[in-house]
């Protein structure tokens with residue numbers, strides 16, 4: 001079956017993640033797809049196909065060389081973003097797209113225009129795949145899933161291609177930040193892995209943010225507002241002053257890009273007695289994260305002193321820049337570059353202004369950069385991919401298997 005046909009099948013299964021349940025996977029649709037994938041992987045002859053109790057699917061493409069070749073892994077996530085509906089996805093293939101507006105039939109206001117989308121404009125003549133206007137497409141990350149399955153099938157049919165053992169991992173709940181939670185790195189048993197969860201053909205990502213989350217809580221004193229003179233201390237006002245004093249024209253998501261980090265207040269839970277502000281800290285350098293934490297603390301303490309509130313500060317580590325691990329394994333990135341070139345593409349390297357499952361897996365002992373899978377307009381009803389992108393992702397996986405066996 002072609003990679004496009006596989007992709008079109010997978011996107012029709014609703015695997016939208018949901019961050020309210022604590023169960024893993026968070027939604028049953030993900031298991032439906034995982035069971036289907038397990039069946040397909042067995043059918044194409046993979047060994048050790050296991051779907052564990054948390055919904056993680058693993059399998060092995062056996063080695064064709066006997067000499068000592070490292071086992072490498074390929075990973076993709078089966079869930080889709082909770083932000084947009086993934087129910088009843090109707091994929092549409094716009095064959096040999098001529099470059100005109102693509103109007104999505106179920107919502108004529110949903111239009112992909114080449115002038116707005118330079119990445120799309122670069123694919124005139126390709127078979128573009130979109131959803132129908134009311135749902136996301138799910139190329140994030142079923143493009144990655146389809147590319148991995150198709151590459152596995154190709155390798156199984158071509159035992160003459162030298163390769164070491166290849167492990168495949170399909171994970172649940174990446175979109176709600178839990179994809180690495182129950183990933184059994186020891187059982188996976190690979191020296192390194194690649195997530196296939198990126199955009200344009202040729203993209204290779206091996207730097208991500210380092211990330212912490214802070215909770216800044218102002219504690220005031222509540223009393224009946226009619227008789228509050230000289231007694232009430234309003235934590236809501238303290239929090240407002242705190243937020244107002246955080247950097248605005250710098251160190252903010254809306255004013256930074258490239259390698260700049262930020263301090264981002266994004267949620268407030270407010271009452272006179274107690275108001276908590278949640279703040280995200282992001283930096284490509286982990287020590288820079290500490291500077292940002294100190295900045296937030298200094299502003300919070302200053303405001304608490306000025307408003308007569310008490311402040312409590314809490315910091316949770318979220319994830320770390322995978323580069324800190326990958327710098328110790330230069331081969332992992334270098335071989336990906338080589339495979340991309342052999343597939344006839346130019347490596348495009350840029351930092352991820354976020355984290356991937358690979359950020360966490362790298363620190364769990366599995367160095368894992370990210371490769372393109374042809375995902376565009378993530379988490380949107382205008383999401384799209386192309387047959388050509390999917391095929392290029394398959395080609396890079398096949399080349400990587402060979403590069404590691406040399």
Ligand SMILES: [Zn+2]
Pocket residue numbers: 077140141174197
């Ligand atoms: Zn993704």
